[in-house]
Amino acid sequence: MASPDARRLALLDPHLLGAAALASLRKLSPRHVAANPVMFVVEVGSVLTTLLWLRDRVLHPAGAAPGWFTLSVSLWLWFTVIFANFAEAVAEGRGKAQADTLRKMRRETVARRLPRSGGAEERVDASALRKGDRVVAEAGDVIPGDGEIVEGIASVDESAITGESAPVIRESGGDRSAVTGGTRVLSDRIVVRITADPGQSFLDRMIALVEGASRQKTPNEIALDILLAGLTLVFLFACVTLVPLGLYSRIQLSTTAVVALLVCLIPTTIGGLLSAIGIAGMDRLLRKNVLAMSGRAVEAAGDVDTLLLDKTGTITLGNRMATALLPMPGVRVEDLADAAQLASLADETPEGRSIVVLAKERYGLRGRPVHEAEHQFIPFSAQTRMSGCDLGARVVRKGAVDAVARHVEALGGRVPAELREAADRIGDSGGTPLAVSDGGKVLGIVHLKDVVKGGIKERFDRFRAMGIRTVMITGDNPRTAAAIAAEAGVDDFLAEATPEAKMKLIKAEQARGKLVAMTGDGTNDAPALAQADVGVAMNTGTQAAKEAGNMVDLDSNPTKLLEVVEVGKQLLMTRGTLTTFSIANDVAKYFAILPALFVATYPELRALDVMHLASPFSAILSAVIFNAIIIVLLIPLALKGVRYRPLGAAAVLRRSLLVYGLGGVVAPFAGIKLIDLALAAAGAV
Numbered sequence: 001m002a003s004p005d006a007r008r009l010a011l012l013d014p015h016l017l018g019a020a021a022l023a024s025l026r027k028l029s030p031r032h033v034a035a036n037p038v039m040f041v042v043e044v045g046s047v048l049t050t051l052l053w054l055r056d057r058v059l060h061p062a063g064a065a066p067g068w069f070t071l072s073v074s075l076w077l078w079f080t081v082i083f084a085n086f087a088e089a090v091a092e093g094r095g096k097a098q099a100d101t102l103r104k105m106r107r108e109t110v111a112r113r114l115p116r117s118g119g120a121e122e123r124v125d126a127s128a129l130r131k132g133d134r135v136v137a138e139a140g141d142v143i144p145g146d147g148e149i150v151e152g153i154a155s156v157d158e159s160a161i162t163g164e165s166a167p168v169i170r171e172s173g174g175d176r177s178a179v180t181g182g183t184r185v186l187s188d189r190i191v192v193r194i195t196a197d198p199g200q201s202f203l204d205r206m207i208a209l210v211e212g213a214s215r216q217k218t219p220n221e222i223a224l225d226i227l228l229a230g231l232t233l234v235f236l237f238a239c240v241t242l243v244p245l246g247l248y249s250r251i252q253l254s255t256t257a258v259v260a261l262l263v264c265l266i267p268t269t270i271g272g273l274l275s276a277i278g279i280a281g282m283d284r285l286l287r288k289n290v291l292a293m294s295g296r297a298v299e300a301a302g303d304v305d306t307l308l309l310d311k312t313g314t315i316t317l318g319n320r321m322a323t324a325l326l327p328m329p330g331v332r333v334e335d336l337a338d339a340a341q342l343a344s345l346a347d348e349t350p351e352g353r354s355i356v357v358l359a360k361e362r363y364g365l366r367g368r369p370v371h372e373a374e375h376q377f378i379p380f381s382a383q384t385r386m387s388g389c390d391l392g393a394r395v396v397r398k399g400a401v402d403a404v405a406r407h408v409e410a411l412g413g414r415v416p417a418e419l420r421e422a423a424d425r426i427g428d429s430g431g432t433p434l435a436v437s438d439g440g441k442v443l444g445i446v447h448l449k450d451v452v453k454g455g456i457k458e459r460f461d462r463f464r465a466m467g468i469r470t471v472m473i474t475g476d477n478p479r480t481a482a483a484i485a486a487e488a489g490v491d492d493f494l495a496e497a498t499p500e501a502k503m504k505l506i507k508a509e510q511a512r513g514k515l516v517a518m519t520g521d522g523t524n525d526a527p528a529l530a531q532a533d534v535g536v537a538m539n540t541g542t543q544a545a546k547e548a549g550n551m552v553d554l555d556s557n558p559t560k561l562l563e564v565v566e567v568g569k570q571l572l573m574t575r576g577t578l579t580t581f582s583i584a585n586d587v588a589k590y591f592a593i594l595p596a597l598f599v600a601t602y603p604e605l606r607a608l609d610v611m612h613l614a615s616p617f618s619a620i621l622s623a624v625i626f627n628a629i630i631i632v633l634l635i636p637l638a639l640k641g642v643r644y645r646p647l648g649a650a651a652v653l654r655r656s657l658l659v660y661g662l663g664g665v666v667a668p669f670a671g672i673k674l675i676d677l678a679l680a681a682a683g684a685v
């Protein structure tokens with residue numbers, strides 16, 4: 001995914017196929033196959049029939065099945081295991097190719113480290129960087145490791161990671177401060193505090209992910225595995241008990257025939273494709289530039305009921321800029337500008353910086369010299385929803401209107417009625433009002449403007465069609481929230497939400513049995529991202545958000561969850577339909593093999609011989625061949641996934657049962673008959 005070439009890997013690239021063929025032989029090792037109970041039984045059958053063939057060649061026992069028959073069955077059983085391994089290897093191979101491209105990016109970079117004791121920067125190897133180190137990166141430099149910008153603003157080329165060539169802005173403070181090692185600074189100069197030790201970086205984790213190195217079976221896969229193992233056990237007993245039954249009826253059942261029957265009856269199709277389906281699901285997400293940290297998250301995405309999105313930076317563009325100052329009656333606008341600037345001098349958030357700029361450009365206030373000793377800066381927090389500074393006894397604050405009103409009243413001041421009116425007007429237009437106070441006096445309001453991202457309404461309509469409820473959560477006031485919610489077309493919103501309130505909302509939904517997805521970017525979103533069943537962090541977001549979520553969207557597109565949900569649903573449907581198909585398939589094989597075993601002794605069984613196959617040997621061999629080939633034929637479907645249509649769950653189930661259930665019953669009759677005809681025509685049977 002690092003380069004457009006890698007991204008455009010064909011589904012069945014010849015290069016990959018060669019490597020996958022080799023890998024599927026390596027995967028014959030019993031240790032690997034043992035993880036898959038169905039295929040383990042097939043491999044045991046392959047070994048057993050091979051030994052039988054060897055024994056017959058040496059000992060020529062009386063009444064043994066013909067050597068060519070035993071050998072053919074044995075070979076096709078080996079092919080069955082190899083084909084299943086091949087499916088998995090092809091699915092993994094696509095990730096491996098991407099990992100190789102990513103590894104090339106991790107080439108050695110030189111870091112310009114600032115010594116902790118101060119002094120001039122030193123050049124060190126990027127691999128020598130540790131958490132907490134501070135490094136400088138200027139135009140042209142490759143950022144040597146993951147980190148958070150602590151100083152400056154820069155445009156960064158992240159195409160190496162995202163494949164997107166447009167440069168992005170990264171800046172200190174606020175929710176766009178995270179940078180990724182391996183990306184390149186295009187302009188300006190930044191100081192970055194490293195947040196990952198060597199081997200733990202985003203790129204390292206991405207490589208491990210795409211390689212499938214960190215892949216674990218999901219709870220659903222384990223449940224299905226148990227079901228398949230159970231079915232295998234049932235058929236194993238059924239087939240083993242056929243032997244004494246046959247002896248009683250004086251039929252000498254050949255072991256090869258019994259093994260063939262067993263393999264045809266156990267769910268080899270889904271058993272062989274199950275892990276490929278899971279790997280391919282994560283891979284499809286990766287192609288959409290979403291990194292899923294676990295297969296479980298992808299599955300959960302397929303069943304999501306409620307989607308929570310934060311407002312600023314997710315639904316809106318995210319740079320709230322100060323555009324106007326509204327003084328309260330009797331306050332000079334210059335005094336308001338002065339206090340607003342004072343309250344923002346040390347505020348590194350985009351909001352804070354834009355206020356300083358506005359005061360300077362519109363009201364001619366030069367940035368004043370800051371005397372650290374006299375100024376005590378109060379940084380913004382999501383709890384207080386205020387920031388500002390204390391100058392000796394003077395207390396200057398700016399922040400959410402209700403927060404500042406409470407603060408002023410606590411100081412014994414009075415809140416003018418005009419404050420609410422002005423704030424409501426700004427809120428109704430979708431802007432964010434920030435009240436400014438000096439001591440117990442409210443001076444006025446700063447109007448922060450933000451813009452709803454384009455095309456977002458249409459996408460929320462699609463969520464609705466899928467039956468997913470969208471809820472916007474924001475720390476902003478209810479008026480602003482309502483205006484933005486209406487413009488963006490979300491179903492519901494929660495305003496003045498603290499990080500705890502976001503958590504509580506998620507937990508309440510989950511308590512009602514709903515699966516919750518959350519997209520966010522800010523540090524204050526991190527707890528909620530961790531609590532949600534699907535937590536999609538924006539790549540532009542803070543390190544904390546990226547670590548808390550179980551997915552990262554490299555494009556930082558809040559509606560990407562649509563695609564994530566589709567991939568999740570596709571994954572669940574693909575697994576469901578192929579399970580249906582696999583089990584339905586067995587019916588036909590039963591009718592092919594059973595008459596073949598007994599019809600010579602019991603002519604009455606001829607009624608069951610619906611297929612009229614050339615001979616009992618041909619019947620058994622044809623069924624085994626079909627059973628192996630169907631795995632290969634279904635690999636493309638397992639990798640691409642069945643097509644997803646936004647229909648209700650019941651309609652989807654009905655359709656899938658009809659197509660794959662009925663198809664699964666009918667297809668093998670035709671397939672086995674064709675193979676039988678071909679074998680007969682070739683004179684093989």
Ligand SMILES: Nc1ncnc2c1ncn2[C@@H]1O[C@H](COP(=O)(O)OP(=O)(O)OP(=O)(O)O)[C@@H](O)[C@H]1O
Binds near residue numbers: 310401476
């Ligand atoms: N730098 C700042 N100084 C003072 N107050 C601020 C600052 N930034 C935001 N606020 C106020 O705090 C409120 C909460 O802001 P915050 O960015 O935490 O919202 P949030 O919970 O992240 O939700 P969202 O990002 O979706 O709007 C804002 O609505 C605003 O009134």
Ligand SMILES: [K+]
Binds near residue numbers: 586
């Ligand atoms: K089977």
Ligand SMILES: [Mg+2]
Binds near residue numbers: 175310312313522
């Ligand atoms: Mg936010």
